[in-house]
Amino acid sequence: MTSTITIGDAVASLMREGMPVRFEAYDGSSAGPTDADITLRLLDQRGLAYLLTAPGDLGMARAYVSGDLRLDGVHPGDPYEAMTLLQNNLRFRAPSVGEAVSLLRGLGLANLKPPPPPPQEHLPRWRRVVEGVRHSLTRDAGVISHHYDVSNAFYRHVLGPSMAYTCAVYPEPDATLEQAQTEKFDLVCRKLGLEPGMRLLDLGCGWGGMVRHAAQHYGVRALGVTLSREQAAYARDAVAADGLTDLVEVRHSDYREVSETGFDAVSSIGLTEHVGVKNYPSYFGFVRDHLRDGGRLLNHCINRPDNVPRETGAFIDRYVFPDGELTGSGTIISRAQDAGLEVVHEENLRRHYALTLRDWCANLVEHWDACVEEVGEATARVWGLYMAGSRLGFERNEIQLHQVLAVRTGADGDDGFPLRPSW
Template sequence: MTVADRLLRMFTLLLGEGPPLRVRGWDGSTAGPPDAPVVDIRSRQAIRRLVHEPNQLGLGRAYVAGELDVEGDIYDVLDTLSVISGRQVGAVDKASLLKEATLLGAIGKEPAPPPEEIHLAGAKHSRDRDKAAISSHYDAGNEFYRLLLGPSMVYSCAYWAGPDSSLEEAQRDKLALICKKLDLGPDSRLLDVGCGWGSLALHAAREHGTRVVGVTLSVEQLDLARARAAEAGLSDRVEFRLQDYRDVTDGPFDAISSVGMAEHVGDEMYTAYCARLYDLLRPGGRLLNHQISRHPSHPPSNPSFIASFVFPDGDLAPIGTTVDLIEGAGFEVHDTQSLREHYTTTLRAWSANLDAAWDRAVKLTGEGRARVWRLYMAATALSFRYGQIGVHQVLAVKRGPGGASGMPATRKAWLG
């Protein structure tokens, strides 16, 4: 039996019976149907990782370290392998994995995690730890993110109004949709929580004359956001701060946007998060909370590649839980819009940008970090595609005197 034959038996144990797979071993041997997706096992180190962590974390570590690779479109390979399913390997299969690894000479001490794996210190969701968690992801370098995201510098789900839209147009339409939902105008004051590189704040100021305070915990985001505001001549209407949302004290605001930020808040802090935003709004003010959700039937994987390499301390909740918590703080939810399919398209566009400039991305951030992004975007796109996770815009209002919401009678004001 060749190395590849044994590797194929290991992957069948790891992933379960399913679509065919072709495996290439470190000795050049191959096994499996010739037209099946190919997994290239370059080192016994990959097998050691899988023996110790026979799950998505073990696979992810081996991929990031370059000990395991795939051939062809990574989406097709992951889709075929169902790597994102979070399958748990039972005791019998673990014993069989150990036997095959022994025969391959791949038994040994678990290799150290790749340096790209994130390890945080301090109390979970303390201000210092939250800042470190944000920095670990968003301070990967502004040039790297420009390569990935394109000129819009928007790192959240785009709004694809038509099949021929470009990424830039879809992000512009998303920003416009948010501003319409919040009913922004020249007399409005907006708080943008987790403002990123400032794209929503700048759009609101430029297109609606809105005065905006944007807060972020990323130093690199802050520097670029301020530079973009100065270049656009909008520094008099937009103020960017390196500040935790919990430390904002200069309310009330007419509107609050939180786009792709609430996933970082954590289950333990979500009630306090909603209460803080409620306190910062004036009566009649609106909140737009744009957040990834998980389907109730798809609990989080533990251990998780995403939590270990991409978004440490982040949590995803079902949309029903999120709506309950927002209304529990005193808000009245008026609209919930799913953009799940839109995020699949957005992630594919970002991945295309990454692949088109792969050598530049590796030069900017290192091969391991670039491989983290390639794997996480492909796996996440498939999770959106199959409905394991979703993304929703929740529009809520802080009722005014007498219970008045000030909201229009229909959605026509923002959806047309």
């Protein structure tokens, strides 16, 4: 059946205040200002089917990642400007049932058959049961591999020499990304009160940045664990290159498999997002049981600005952090306290994460061709979209980053801290 409604007409009819960008479709139709700096191009019927069969961010993501929806006027490695413009000015209106049916018929009912999702997309939550119960050892290993075993070369292009895939701490507004990542690791060390000879356990050690910094600058003996095989291999090589093999061990392992106890300090930088809120009691219980009396925990993770339970958005869950869960800092603090840890300090670094994401996007743009060659254009597009969108979320206080410092206080009430912070 020939379409009786153009795609441009359909889009325009759903906008309450008009299109903030130019829209052009493969049927020759268009909407929005002709002199717009940014143009949204729908290139083919598959893209339309993605938009119609998965309304919201998932359908847009599928069309964009697959290359069926294109943004002209911004670099795919950093679509921040376009996302800001769209979020500020794109206002949809809800059509009546009759109007919606007419639009769908006019666009062609054949477009309501969902195309196969792009290969970069992970299974929906309800189908992940084939990988085990949510946050089981097996399923966690699978979803961590999906995100982190992309390519060490790709991550180096995006993250820079520090290979630190967590929020940096900018000592000055004009600090470089590397300076800020060094300051982040050093801040964690200072908060933990590390001294030569102490034993540090780093949960979710990534590419080894924290354990290497702590050993090299504070003389501690460090054990790092990660579920990513690629990360573990990289970290071991980096430890050897730094001449730290007598002080640092990196294991490809789930943190729950660490049997040693009596650590002076535990750092957890970017792990809690993967633990699962229902598992916080056992997670913080594990930390408490692995610390000596007076031993400290620094928990660094992404948070929501409130403590209302809700699922992660479809795009993030399918393309970026499968099974990832966020909650507010209040929940983090409560669960740590309930596990027997004394919380002594916390701070919100959300604006620092916006700056970190800005710099990661700049790296992706600078090394775009090499990144595409390494992982393919679709995966590179996922990362540009994810990082630019996350930057916007941190800037607008839709997500936060909190560091929570806690201690296993001894039976005599001695927490080992000075009267005022020393870091």
